[in-house]
Ligand code: FES
């Protein structure tokens with residue numbers, strides 16, 4: 065183990081345990097005003113007019129007419145309005161905000177606002193969607209020929225549902241407008257995304273916009289794009305509030321129902337197999353984007369790039385589209401499109417193996433890519449692909465071979481068992497050339513005269529430990545005690561734009577920039593003097609440039625790898641299953657802190673297991689999310705899982721700090737497939753959708769019985 | 774109608790004047806500025822608002838002020854001053870059990886209650902004891918480990 069991997073007490077530990085950490089809801093400045101959004105009750109409608117109740121002194125509203133700049137939230141394509149104008153496009157589309165000094169009175173008045181609508185026909189499910197926001201296509205080889213000469217061709221469809229980030233702290237932001245400058249602070253992942261959105265919506269110059277992160281109670285992607293929307297709304301209210309601070313802090317139901325989630329998906333796979341090898345895949349991926357585009361383009365890109373899984377597929381055709389429905393816009397959630405396609409491809413491979421009478425793991429490993437092989441986008445796996453060794457580790461940890469054999473025999477009792485394994489990767493960092501062309505990260509180190517060093521970067525500590533790991537890197541390079549290096553919550557007035565806290569990029573990309581900055585500072589170090597060094601992103605030379613028009617090149621410089629086994633027991637009377645074991649091996653390169661990495665792996669893995677089964681969420685025919693509380697949307701508790709046993713495998717990435725790669729998203733991505741593979745073995749049937757409920761299991765069991773009769 | 778409700782908050786007698794139907798959670802946060810008591814749902818489902826009321830772990834969002842008269846309320850702010858906290862805090866630190874931190878004040882109080890009832894808890898007892906407290910970040914492994922190690926390090930305290 066490298067010295068740097070040794071765990072330390074996290075820098076932000078004390079305020080988080082003694083209760084002194086300040087989250088956005090904890091501030092109580094004088095004159096605080098509360099904002100409440102008034103939202104559309106229709107999935108699609110024309111807005112005919114707004115009638116306000118009599119507003120007491122000190123209460124006011126803001127709507128589209130109050131937006132001083134452009135009524136658009138800058139995300140990727142800027143089609144999300146700050147406030148809806150002529151039409152509303154989903155249930156929950158904000159029309160106006162009611163603002164005032166007493167929270168209950170604000171809620172009462174907001175409920176009394178009358179908006180006249182003319183309902184319009186709406187599309188509320190993925191099947192009937194007729195508008196594609198984005199369509200992509202890529203591939204190579206001769207797919208038709210491969211299907212023609214195959215021993216067997218398999219075709220199946222897979223569906224995945226919503227997943228809610230369910231960060232424990234709901235979304236919330238505060239804003240004030242003082243001396244011509246807007247300040248927004250609160251729960252967020254990407255200060256400069258918000259900064260850019262505010263400049264456009266408010267029509268202010270960059271120096272008149274300031275964004276500061278507060279302690280943030282989890283993000284998981286949910287606070288990547290959504291806060292840009294909320295920030296514009298709160299800031300517009302703040303401008304009208306004349307110096308008084310305005311806060312919007314969602315209740316749980318509002319948060320679940322109206323903020324972004326993981327895209328539901330529909331994937332159709334056609335796979336050719338010849339002599340035990342996959343020779344072609346024809347993949348069609350559809351993501352439900354919701355009413356506005358937000359991040360769907362980039363989520364879809366990652367999803368389709370990952371769609372052939374870890375497998376080497378000589379002939380490949382991939383098609384993807386993100387379709388519009390009149391439902392809440394979906395956005396970023398840990399894994400960013402890949403959990404959907406990895407579920408599909410891993411189940412597909414399981415089904416093929418079962419049809420061939422082979423152990424799925426053997427079939428998968430026989431078809432897996434190796435170092436030097438072509439990626440789905442005709443880039444290269446430049447670095448070692450450690451899957452065989454990692455799968456071996458998990459086989460030993462879990463007793464996979466014996467269990468798989470034992471459970472493969474026909475089971476008849478009330479309780480039936482199964483074990484399954486999945487293997488996957490996560491592309492480390494931004495997809496394609498985003499880092500080089502768009503983000504252009506800049507970081508600084510500020511050395512004070514007393515010898516302490518401050519890291520200046522825009523990374524958000526959201527629980528992943530970045531404020532600790534970045535400090536460890538810099539302290540290590542400068543040979544300083546960890547106490548002498550510090551990192552505050554980012555404030556755009558003080559820190560350069562080192563990019564957003566997304567895509568498992570912060571440690572790998574920004575950490576490496578800081579390591580280089582530290583090396584430079586060390587070589588120029590002058591005792592007793594104040595010094596600043598700056599470092600800019602450069603793309604490593606080995607990268608094959610990625611072209612988004614053709615989806616060709618290295619979509620990612622490197623990959624993090626995973627293998628996971630899950631074991632279940634199913635009660636055939638109730639359909640209820642319990643996970644009796646979960647074992648995983650993850651390669652995220654050199655861990656910058658063992659505890660922190662293990663915490664990320666275990667937490668992400670559990671979210672992936674929740675995604676597969678208990679986290680059930682659906683929109684009804686009207687387009688309303690039905691499961692809008694922790695009573696109806698169940699996330700795993702401490703008694704829902706056995707101890708997850710996790711081991712780390714280390715393949716150092718030479719361009720990440722001390723060999724570190726992206727980590728945060730990896731553990732979630734393929735977990736559902738391992739869980740469902742285990743369920744398939746227990747039930748003796750193929751599974752093609754998640755979340756998979758007890759009712760689904762019962763349904764299969766009844767069908768099986770019919771067949772037996 | 775305003776009532777006058779006397780109770781003990783972190784060892785200090787206090788008198789609350791206000792509605793008996795107000796939520797203890799809101800009163801603790803707004804009136805007494807105990808913002809370590811977190812709000813994650815206001816429906817009794819997440820445990821972020823956990824406090825210890827007369828020795829028992831409760832969700833403060835589900836307690837009306839009318840019930841609190843004469844009671845003993847311990848929030849994370851008060852608990853942080855105890856020797857038991859010191860041991861648990863160090864145990865949480867040693868395994869990096871606090872990620873985003875939002876569940877952590879409640880989780881620590883739940884851990885305290887586990888150790889009060891079972892000074893040498895089994896893994897199952899720990900998992901059961903914290904099962905009303907949701908954590909989306911950790912997967913619970915680290916928290917379970919922390920409680921186990923606190924039981925060892927703080928032997929005799931509970
Ligand atoms: S806020 Fe009380 S249980 Fe969630």
Ligand code: FES
Pocket residue numbers: 232281282527870871872873874875876877907908909910911
């Ligand atoms: S540490 Fe984030 S919810 Fe538990």
